[in-house]
Each structure stands twice: as C-alpha cells, then as structure tokens.
Amino acid sequence: MPDPRKLVSKLQGIIESMEKKRGSRVFCLIHGKRGHICDAHTLLPVLQHRREFKKGRVLDLLLHSPGGSPDAAYRLMKFFRRRFDKVNAIVPLRAKSAATLMCLGADRIYMGEFAELGPVDIQLFDPLERGAETFSPLDEFKSMEFMRDYAIEILDFFSGLFLERSGMSVKEAMHAAIPCITGLMQPLYSQIDPLEMGEHRRSLAIGEEYATRLLRLTKNPNADKIVEQLVWKYPSHTFAIDYDEAKELKLPVERLDSGVEGILLDVLTELQSYEITLHGFIGKSTAKPGPKPNARPRVQRKKPRPVSVKPPTGTAAVA
Secondary structure (H helix, E strand, O other): OOOHHHHHHHHHHHHHHHHHHHOOEEEEEEOOOOOOEOHHHHHHHHHHOHHHOOOEEEEEEEEEEOOEOHHHHHHHHHHHHHHEEEEEEEEOOEEOOHHHHHHHOOOEEEEOOOOEEOOOOOOEEOHHHHOOOEEOOHHHHHHHHHHHHHHHHHHHHHHHHHHHHHOOOHHHHHHHHHHHHHHHHHHHHOOOOHHHHHHHHHHHHHHHHHHHHHHHHOOOOOHHHHHHHHHHHOOOOOOOEOHHHHHHOOOOEEEOOHHHHHHHHHHHHHHHHOOEEEEEOOOHHHOOOOOOOOOOOOOEEOOOOOOOOOOOOOOOOOO
C-alpha cells in the first residue's frame, strides 16, 4: 500500500495546482470512515487559529465527509462566509448530512460524477431503546403519514362496501364505517407519545432552520422548497443526491473538472484505507508572508499505528 506521507504530499500538490488555477485558497475537510464534523476536532481547531484566516476573496472547501454535528457545520460555514467574499464547495465523492448542510451555504457546489449529497434530517441517539445506531425522528412522522393514508383508504373501502351491499345512503354508510375504522386504528394511535413527537419535531426544526439560514446567505430564491425536500421528502437519511438530483432541487451545482476529479478520487480512496482525517490548509501556496503560525496541520490515523506526517504550514490543526 502507498505510504500515507506520500498520499498527503500528492494531495498537497493537487491542491497547490487547484489554488493557482482557481485563484482561491483550498480548505480541506476530509474524513476517514470513522471521522465526522464535530466541535472538538473540526470547529475548535479553526476557532483556535481564527486570526490566521485573513480576509480573502475566494475559499474552496474540499469536502469528503459522512456528516456530523449540524451545529458545528453551521458555525463553520458562517465563519468562512465572514472571512471570504465567495465560498465554494468541492465534492469529489460524498458530503452527506451535516456536510450537505455546509454545501447549502456555498455560492457554487462542484460535484464529481460519483459525488453525492444527502438529506439533512437530524439523526438522534437513543442508547436505551436502540443501542449505538442513530435514527431519524422523521421515521415516526412518516409512520403517522402512512396511518393517516391507511385510515382514509379503509374508510373508503367500508363506506363503499356498505353502499354496495346494503343499499344504505352515503350518510348511513359513513356512520356505519366509522366504528370499523376506529376499532382498527385506535390501537395504533394509542402507542404514540405526544411529548416525544413534539421533541422530535423540534429536532427536525434544527435542520430546517440551519438549512434555511445558509441558503438565504447565498440569496437562493428556492430556499423554502429546497429545505422542505431535504428535510421531509426523502425515504432515508442515506439517500444519494447526485448531480442530476441536486440540479433538479435548484442547488447551484456545477460539474467538477474530470481531470481534477479523477486525481482527487484516487487520493481520497487511498486515504480512507488509513483512516486519515485532514482539516485545514495544506497547500504551500496558502502560506502568506509574515510570522509563521503557531500550529501546523497534523495527520492522524486511528489504526493500527499513528503516522507522523508534516505537511507544509497551514492555519488549522488536523484531528
């Protein structure tokens, strides 16, 4: 397998080339299989080195992440937009959940052929009932939608049955059908906890609010429709929103240059095998004249042995 140091050096070279060609600075947010956006390892390093983020013209976010904390994602994107006139997102492969949320605050989203975004319905933990797996509060609302539609369906069935076989009037048939529906649906609805449903609705509102606010920062005229679709309309949290789907959603997507995409995909897939996470500026061209910053980006792999890599000076620590 390739030396991880060589992989990071290769990525550094790609980023330097991108920065020269695009006239931007490239900030990496690259996660291994177990990495995610969070306060401790994503937001905090940026805040600690916030003074090194000088006012700039264009920032390109190189995103490869399964998601994480929507709070951290929102705060990061607000910070980047305060520091740069224009912020773009580059997604060679995946930017799911909270990473999709960050894309909503971008002026342009450059997606590769295999790139995917995802829904932004909030994921919750319930270790007592569900163990270590997360779940979407949207599951319960979808179940209620099904029960509502099912109740209407069987009401039509019983009403039609009474009308056809007994010669009842419409009013009489409805009156006779309602007890049948109540008997079938009451055991199901009795299991719903109104307090829990209220809590879950408030949880979903987190994704709605953050998404709406970020889209309005970019003055997207379709903000309300995009948010409704991303929070409420997809059947699962892992649903793949590719370039074509994102285009239909009226997101500001463009195709990522195929040459750059191919090189980035090669490096990213190899980095994943080492569980390497990168946060920060790692290209030489991002270093500005003046005193050196107090910290350098670091690379860490979780298993089986830490790898010490020293890429060029950047402005944010790597978790």
